[in-house]
Amino acid sequence: MDLRSLRIDRDLKQRDVAAAVGVPARELGKWERGLADVPPEALAALAAVLGVDPQALKLAQSALRAAPTAGEGYTTSRAGAGEIVPRRAPAPAGALRVLDLFCGAGGLSFGFEQAGGFVTTGGIDLLPDRIATFTTNHAHATGISADIAAFPLDALAEAVGPTDVIVGGPPCQGFSSIRPFRTLTEGDARNTLAEHYILVLARLRPRWFVFENVVGLLTHEGGARLRAVLAGLTGAGYTVTWRVLNAASYGVPQNRERVVIVGSRDGVPFLWPRPTHRHDARSMAGPRAEVLRAGAGDVDLPRAVTLDDAIGDLPPVPSGAEADRYAPDMPPRTAYQARMRVGAAGLTLHRATSHSAKMLNIIRHAGANIHALPPGLVTSGFSSCYSRLDADTPSTTLTVNFVHPASNRCIHPTQDRALTPREGARVQSFPDRFVFRGSAAHVVRQIGNAVPPLVGEALARAILASEAALLPDHGRATLQIQTVSSDSGTPTASSAPASSGRSP
Ligand SMILES: C[S@@+](CC[C@H](N)C(=O)[O-])C[C@H]1O[C@@H](n2cnc3c(N)ncnc32)[C@H](O)[C@@H]1O
Known part of the structure; x- marks a missing residue:
C-alpha cells in the first residue's frame, strides 16, 4: 500500500x-x-x-511515482486543461443519454450501455489518459479532460447536450464541508467535488442520477458526511435512496462493496437490483438494513463467479513475461470467460510484472495472508500484503496497485507473480475488447479505480425496471418487478429480461 x-x-x-x-x-x-x-x-x-x-x-512509492495520483481528488499540472474530444458518432435516438462525471476509464457508463437502452453522451475527468480510454470506448460521448471545478457549467451543458442520467463517484476528500444546496454557487472556491456533482445535477436536471462511493462514506464523522451528501442531493430536487452493494452479488468475480445513492427527479421509486449471484461475505457496512443481500427466497441463485471462472482460460505467464494470444488448447470453460472474449480481436495487457529475486522468493512462499510467510522474510505489512488469491472464490477487492504483491492480496492463485492488467480487467468485468489507453501504470490505475461494468449494468436495468413499473401495462412487460424483497423490505427489481445473455 x-x-x-x-x-x-x-x-x-x-x-x-x-x-x-x-x-x-x-x-x-x-x-x-x-x-x-x-x-x-x-x-x-x-x-x-x-x-x-x-x-x-x-x-x-516507486509504483506511485510511475503513476502519480493527480486525479484522486487533487489538481496538479498533470490535469487536462479543458480539452474537449468531440463524439465520433451522433447518439442514437430513443436511448437514455448518460453523462459520466469523474468518468475515469468509464466502467460505470460502459455498464449502462451494456444494459441496452442507454447511450453515453459525455464524460469529464481530470486526467487526459482517462479521457483517452473513455472516448475510445464510448463513440457517442464527448470527453472533457479538465478539473470539474474549473470547467464552467454552461460549457459542460453545451458540450454534452441533453442528459437523462448522470452517473459518477466524486473522490471523497472534503465531503464533510458540504453546505446546503441553496448556498452552493458555481465558482465558489470552497466547493468540494461532491458539491460540483450536485451543481451539475441541479443545472442539467436529468431524470435520474447514480452517485457511487466507498463504504467509508457511511462512517465518516459518525455518518455526518453521508447525511450531508444526501441533503445536498435532495436539496437539488431529487427523491433519493441509498444502499450498499457488493459487486460479487451481480456476477463480478470480486468482493467489492460500494455505497450507491440513486435519485429520481420525478419521484419515481427506485427498485434496487436484486442480487443475481449468491455471495455470503460479511459486509464492511455491518448488519445494516441498507446492505443489499440475496434474500431467503433467492435459493436458486448461482454461486458467485470465482477468480478461476474469470481468468482460468488465460495462458500462464511467468514473472516479466507476456502472452499476446489466447492459447488454442485453453478455450473458455465458463460462461463468464466466453462473455469476456466476445468481440475481442486478440489478447492484450496479459503481461506480468517483472519481480526481483527477493520478491519472487516472497511470492513462492505466499499464502492467504502475510502470516503464511516464514518468519523474517518480510518484517512488516498488513495482513493482506504479499498474499495469494484463492482461485475458488471471488477475488479480494482490487486496488490501484494490483500488479505489486506488497499491496493488497493480488498474487495469482497458482503462478508465482502478481495479477496481470488483463486479469485485473477480467476481475473488474471489463471485457477483453475494452481498450485501455495510456502508460502501463495509467492502465493499472484506470482498471483498479473503475466501477465494474456489471455493477453499472445492474443499476441501469434497475432504472429501466423502475420506469417500467409505472407503465399501466407493466404486469405484461418482460421485466419482472418485485415490490418487496424477502430480507429487508427493500423494493427491488429482478434485473434481467430472459434474453439478456447475462453471465452466470
Ligand atoms: C474512482 S475514479 C472513477 C472511476 C469511474 N467511475 C469508472 O467507473 O471507471 C475517480 C476519477 O475522478 C477523477 N477526478 C479526480 N478529481 C477530479 C476533478 N477535480 N475533476 C474531474 N475529475 C476528477 C480522477 O481522475 C479519477 O479518474
Whole structure:
C-alpha cells in the first residue's frame, strides 16, 4: 500500500504524520501523490510511524511515482486543461443519454450501455489518459479532460447536450464541508467535488442520477458526511435512496462493496437490483438494513463467479513475461470467460510484472495472508500484503496497485507473480475488447479505480425496471418487478429480461 492509503487506513491526519517525520505537510502531500521521491531517512521514519516494512513502502512509492495520483481528488499540472474530444458518432435516438462525471476509464457508463437502452453522451475527468480510454470506448460521448471545478457549467451543458442520467463517484476528500444546496454557487472556491456533482445535477436536471462511493462514506464523522451528501442531493430536487452493494452479488468475480445513492427527479421509486449471484461475505457496512443481500427466497441463485471462472482460460505467464494470444488448447470453460472474449480481436495487457529475486522468493512462499510467510522474510505489512488469491472464490477487492504483491492480496492463485492488467480487467468485468489507453501504470490505475461494468449494468436495468413499473401495462412487460424483497423490505427489481445473455 502506498503512503496515503496507509495513512488513511490508520486514520492519521496528514499534518500529524508530517510533524512526526519533521517535514511540512505540503512535502508529505507531494510524496503521497507520487510527485516527489521520499528521501531515505524520511522513508524509515514514515515506515516506523505507519508500522510497515520500509522496503514495502519504498516499492509501493516507486509504483506511485510511475503513476502519480493527480486525479484522486487533487489538481496538479498533470490535469487536462479543458480539452474537449468531440463524439465520433451522433447518439442514437430513443436511448437514455448518460453523462459520466469523474468518468475515469468509464466502467460505470460502459455498464449502462451494456444494459441496452442507454447511450453515453459525455464524460469529464481530470486526467487526459482517462479521457483517452473513455472516448475510445464510448463513440457517442464527448470527453472533457479538465478539473470539474474549473470547467464552467454552461460549457459542460453545451458540450454534452441533453442528459437523462448522470452517473459518477466524486473522490471523497472534503465531503464533510458540504453546505446546503441553496448556498452552493458555481465558482465558489470552497466547493468540494461532491458539491460540483450536485451543481451539475441541479443545472442539467436529468431524470435520474447514480452517485457511487466507498463504504467509508457511511462512517465518516459518525455518518455526518453521508447525511450531508444526501441533503445536498435532495436539496437539488431529487427523491433519493441509498444502499450498499457488493459487486460479487451481480456476477463480478470480486468482493467489492460500494455505497450507491440513486435519485429520481420525478419521484419515481427506485427498485434496487436484486442480487443475481449468491455471495455470503460479511459486509464492511455491518448488519445494516441498507446492505443489499440475496434474500431467503433467492435459493436458486448461482454461486458467485470465482477468480478461476474469470481468468482460468488465460495462458500462464511467468514473472516479466507476456502472452499476446489466447492459447488454442485453453478455450473458455465458463460462461463468464466466453462473455469476456466476445468481440475481442486478440489478447492484450496479459503481461506480468517483472519481480526481483527477493520478491519472487516472497511470492513462492505466499499464502492467504502475510502470516503464511516464514518468519523474517518480510518484517512488516498488513495482513493482506504479499498474499495469494484463492482461485475458488471471488477475488479480494482490487486496488490501484494490483500488479505489486506488497499491496493488497493480488498474487495469482497458482503462478508465482502478481495479477496481470488483463486479469485485473477480467476481475473488474471489463471485457477483453475494452481498450485501455495510456502508460502501463495509467492502465493499472484506470482498471483498479473503475466501477465494474456489471455493477453499472445492474443499476441501469434497475432504472429501466423502475420506469417500467409505472407503465399501466407493466404486469405484461418482460421485466419482472418485485415490490418487496424477502430480507429487508427493500423494493427491488429482478434485473434481467430472459434474453439478456447475462453471465452466470
Ligand atoms: C474512482 S475514479 C472513477 C472511476 C469511474 N467511475 C469508472 O467507473 O471507471 C475517480 C476519477 O475522478 C477523477 N477526478 C479526480 N478529481 C477530479 C476533478 N477535480 N475533476 C474531474 N475529475 C476528477 C480522477 O481522475 C479519477 O479518474
